[in-house]
Amino acid sequence: MSAGWIAVAGLGPGDAALITPEVTAALAEATDVVGYIPYVARIAPREGLVLHPSDNRVELDRAALALDLAARGRRVVIVSSGDPGVFAMASALFEAVEAQPDRHGTDIRILPGITAMLAAAARAGAPLGHDFCAINLSDNLKPFAEVERRLRHAARGGFAMAFYNPRSKSRPQQFARVLDILREECEEARLILFARAVTTPDEAITCVALSEATPEMADMRTVVIVGNAATRRVGRWVYTPRSVPA
Amino acid sequence: MSAGWIAVAGLGPGDAALITPEVTAALAEATDVVGYIPYVARIAPREGLVLHPSDNRVELDRAALALDLAARGRRVVIVSSGDPGVFAMASALFEAVEAQPDRHGTDIRILPGITAMLAAAARAGAPLGHDFCAINLSDNLKPFAEVERRLRHAARGGFAMAFYNPRSKSRPQQFARVLDILREECEEARLILFARAVTTPDEAITCVALSEATPEMADMRTVVIVGNAATRRVGRWVYTPRSVPA
Numbered sequence: 301m302s303a304g305w306i307a308v309a310g311l312g313p314g315d316a317a318l319i320t321p322e323v324t325a326a327l328a329e330a331t332d333v334v335g336y337i338p339y340v341a342r343i344a345p346r347e348g349l350v351l352h353p354s355d356n357r358v359e360l361d362r363a364a365l366a367l368d369l370a371a372r373g374r375r376v377v378i379v380s381s382g383d384p385g386v387f388a389m390a391s392a393l394f395e396a397v398e399a400q401p402d403r404h405g406t407d408i409r410i411l412p413g414i415t416a417m418l419a420a421a422a423r424a425g426a427p428l429g430h431d432f433c434a435i436n437l438s439d440n441l442k443p444f445a446e447v448e449r450r451l452r453h454a455a456r457g458g459f460a461m462a463f464y465n466p467r468s469k470s471r472p473q474q475f476a477r478v479l480d481i482l483r484e485e486c487e488e489a490r491l492i493l494f495a496r497a498v499t500t501p502d503e504a505i506t507c508v509a510l511s512e513a514t515p516e517m518a519d520m521r522t523v524v525i526v527g528n529a530a531t532r533r534v535g536r537w538v539y540t541p542r543s544v545p546a
Numbered sequence: 547m548s549a550g551w552i553a554v555a556g557l558g559p560g561d562a563a564l565i566t567p568e569v570t571a572a573l574a575e576a577t578d579v580v581g582y583i584p585y586v587a588r589i590a591p592r593e594g595l596v597l598h599p600s601d602n603r604v605e606l607d608r609a610a611l612a613l614d615l616a617a618r619g620r621r622v623v624i625v626s627s628g629d630p631g632v633f634a635m636a637s638a639l640f641e642a643v644e645a646q647p648d649r650h651g652t653d654i655r656i657l658p659g660i661t662a663m664l665a666a667a668a669r670a671g672a673p674l675g676h677d678f679c680a681i682n683l684s685d686n687l688k689p690f691a692e693v694e695r696r697l698r699h700a701a702r703g704g705f706a707m708a709f710y711n712p713r714s715k716s717r718p719q720q721f722a723r724v725l726d727i728l729r730e731e732c733e734e735a736r737l738i739l740f741a742r743a744v745t746t747p748d749e750a751i752t753c754v755a756l757s758e759a760t761p762e763m764a765d766m767r768t769v770v771i772v773g774n775a776a777t778r779r780v781g782r783w784v785y786t787p788r789s790v791p792a
Binding site: 312315316317318319320321322325359383384385386387390391392393394395397398404405408410411412413414415418419421422423425426427428429430431432433434435436441442443446449450452453454456457458459534535537539540541542543544546 | 558561562563564565566567568571605629630631632633636637638639640641643644650651654656657658659660661664665667668669671672673674675676677678679680681682687688689692695696698699700702703704705780781783785786787788789790792
């Protein structure tokens with residue numbers, strides 16, 4: 301068996317102070333870094349390290365490349381933004397492993413990171429301080445009817461919600477539909493947070509009542525957090541209480 | 547205004563390599579560390595640093611102490627396990643701030659950490675690789691009927707689920723009831739993961755079909771992850787695919 305390995309590493313939301321020492325150590329040992337162009341751009345080049353940036357939506361090709369490199373004895377870090385297990389590369393890698401039975405013995409480690417919703421929540425206060433859901437709003441890999449079904453169950457269950465990939469150029473109208481569904485399920489005063497590019501120089505955080513939210517408040521760099529019915533402001537903060545009255 | 551501050555810091559699940567540099571820097575500047583006894587025990591003592599360990603279930607007293615210390619110019623870190631915004635001290639602090647209007651100007655930062663479900667998911671593969679919910683199973687602060695309602699919505703919405711505080715000595719029967727509800731809502735082969743003390747020397751991870759799960763598989767140090775209907779094994783890993791077929 302080769303001495304190669306794969307680590308799927310979460311780089312966190314942007315600030316280098318949120319990268320775990322575990323991830324930093326894996327990068328220091330790596331011979332190859334594989335990932336989406338803007339995430340590979342966050343890795344400092346050094347001698348002996350080969351960077352393999354690739355485009356969006358080629359996750360399975362990227363995973364197959366990492367498996368090939370590891371089989372040849374290379375030490376490969378697949379970089380993800382945030383946490384690799386949350387709407388990121390870890391699942392794509394296991395899909396690729398599943399399709400290639402001769403790769404089942406590959407030495408794989410998943411290295412967690414600070415995912416966008418938790419970084420955004422921390423900047424805003426504690427809007428995810430009680431039961432919550434994380435939903436990927438993109439319909440690239442699931443029908444929008446499934447997104448709608450999950451939104452309604454999340455709202456009716458009293459969950460706070462975090463939305464990844466709320467809006468893109470290829471589906472500009474969909475987030476307007478999401479806001480309509482939320483308005484059918486939740487009261488007008490429900491708080492909704494738009495957290496853009498958290499922990500980077502472009503960070504912008506806006507909190508409004510659901511009745512005031514517009515689709516343009518979100519883009520692909522935004523994570524959206526919807527509070528539960530008890531979520532409220534205190535000073536400049538937004539938080540969700542820990543308790544539900546009987 | 548005093549130069550005191552409060553940072554609510556997530557220490558991650560246990561391994562020091564999962565503590566962010568941001569948290570390490572805050573601890574280096576602190577004059578006081580406040581928190582639940584086992585979390586304060588993770589902080590190395592040093593000259594000039596006062597440790598204030600306190601018991602479980604006194605979160606509001608602990609928050610009030612931190613606010614008093616900050617008002618006197620102290621630099622206070624409130625330590626949480628995992629992420630402070632996920633079933634931890636951040637919400638409790640804002641509850642305390644809300645109750646004391648003269649503290650609304652306190653300099654507060656929330657420093658995110660690696661929460662238990664994401665560390666557990668990483669160890670197991672990628673079981674939270676698609677839409678998921680996080681539910682606190684404790685009925686200390688909410689009626690069990692609310693837990694049941696959320697479990698059914700999460701299952702019917704097709705979410706994977708992560709459960710915090712699944713079982714304690716004071717409520718040994720409740721997790722058996724949770725398993726019964728899941729069996730009513732999900733198929734027998736649904737995968738369920740019991741991840742105990744992840745990233746510590748006591749780590750133990752078990753994955754079984756829902757039909758084989760027993761209440762004794764969980765304790766207070768366990769985070770439980772239930773896959774969605776598509777969650778499956780590949781080699782020694784468990785993962786949830788990124789896609790939902792139309």
